[in-house]
Amino acid sequence: MIMRPDLDAINALDAVVRHGGFARAAAALNRVQSAVSYQVEKLEAQLGVALLDRSGYRVRLTPEGEALLAEGRRLLGQADRMASMARQFAGGWEPRLTMILDGILPLETTLRALRTLAEEKVPTRIQLKVEYLSGVQSRFEKDGADIMVVKDYEGRPDLEAHPLREVECVLCVSRRHPLADRPRVTPRDLHEHVELSVQDSSGRGDDEHMFGGDRVFYLDGFIAKKQALRMGLGFGWMPRYLVNRELHAGTLREVRYAGGSRYRFTPLLVHRATAPLGRTGRRLAELLVGGPLADHGA
Amino acid sequence: MIMRPDLDAINALDAVVRHGGFARAAAALNRVQSAVSYQVEKLEAQLGVALLDRSGYRVRLTPEGEALLAEGRRLLGQADRMASMARQFAGGWEPRLTMILDGILPLETTLRALRTLAEEKVPTRIQLKVEYLSGVQSRFEKDGADIMVVKDYEGRPDLEAHPLREVECVLCVSRRHPLADRPRVTPRDLHEHVELSVQDSSGRGDDEHMFGGDRVFYLDGFIAKKQALRMGLGFGWMPRYLVNRELHAGTLREVRYAGGSRYRFTPLLVHRATAPLGRTGRRLAELLVGGPLADHGA
């Protein structure tokens, strides 16, 4: 008996109430009066409830009609949201985007970009995963992700890379560590101490910037690594943005290493050239790279 | 170009995905395969997005289709909720119910009944207002409320009343009040002290149980009155359920009044006989009265 209401009919009722009458509603809907009348009657039949009080000269909502129209308007709103989502998909926005980020990079930059996307109301459901070193690429492949932001990656012809802002790394120790006060540190000095490193989350080989000592502690992220450094467990490379405060305060010291206690690298934003990014992907890349994407290979 | 989607079309898509194929979906919907095919194509046209990937032997949702169908299912759910609300209205449930409660009565009983109604998922929007003494009836009239629960009311032929569980009142004072230790309190004794009373929220006359002394403090509710009693400001009647704990603990004492320090009254649930209660009203009355409503006057 009572069935699902028809959106057009709800829309008709809404127009009648909003414009205060069938004739006006009809004009607004580009229909004739009887068509609107028909739709409202249909709605009443579908719901099995009298929605309009027709006893007076002008129609009025019944209490039931009021409650149901309120519900119906929410329904219309939701339908419109669905339509607008479709419009965005039709306009080239992808429904999903997966990005893998190397944990050595500042998360804040990425989060700021994601917030901007949210403010721009992109309909894309974005998934962000953090990995380390070659774990990034490995997950990129395994998950069929759309974008990865890496320190290094194994170049392939079907991948396209864009350079991001340089990141500087510093070789640090705790101020209480024996290496802290040594004026000129040699590789031999380093070998006598524990090196702290973030483990490659894929389980594969090590970073080129490691020293290959006998004792290496592997931590599962740079936050843990920083904590270990501060506790004086050993020495290790840290991205500068993560230890600036500590270097300044003196809780961490830069190792005066003869071979250079700093190095810079250029992170790369990589995506597949074969399956080009959707609009959200392009926008995200644009925000991260800091300008529109040039079309060049790795 | 992109328009509001049709619920039937969404339903068709849902059936196709759920049953895994057009033919099965058609069977489930009591249509033929081509009709379902038509509906899904219409939906795709309405949304301007390819929802199904038809390249394989079996159709699959595109990523866009997945996102949009998820949205669509929520839409269908909401539409069904609207239909079920209508079903309840059609079945005699009223959309709104206003009840006025005398603040002397235990709120908990009422709240328990309202919770039960909520659990029974009645669609009615219930408004509860608390007033005191004749303020209850006055608001009942002014707001055109459906139900009032009163201690006393001005009987009229078009009102129908049902007795509720008796409430007992106790004449109390603070244990530090001079009346607390007096063995036999006379009306004259009472007149020497301040009487505490809850003010009639309509501003009209006083309760029959007042003592008519010279000094009466009017409080704006029983919580305030209890506080005043505990502070030793005076004596006054309190419903027993509100002061049981204090009487037991000894912070409040029952006045040993010669004319009786207790009285009971029977609260009445009153509604209009002319405009009979809807289903929610009847159910609420039933819960409060503690049984089905008998059909008798005041």
Added chain:
DNA sequence: CATGATCATCGATATTTTCGATTGAGATGG
């Protein structure tokens, strides 16, 4: 390779929706 299932397509039919005109009832203004 035969068979069966799946889905798109298409003409015919059935149903729904809209149109346009009319009617009766209430408001409006002289």
Added chain:
DNA sequence: CCATCTCAATCGAAAATATCGATGATCATG
């Protein structure tokens, strides 16, 4: 009080839309 206007229901005809039933192409399976 009456002419006139607006409002909304009603109804037959026309238009639009949905469904049916049959066909054909494609793919899977044994």
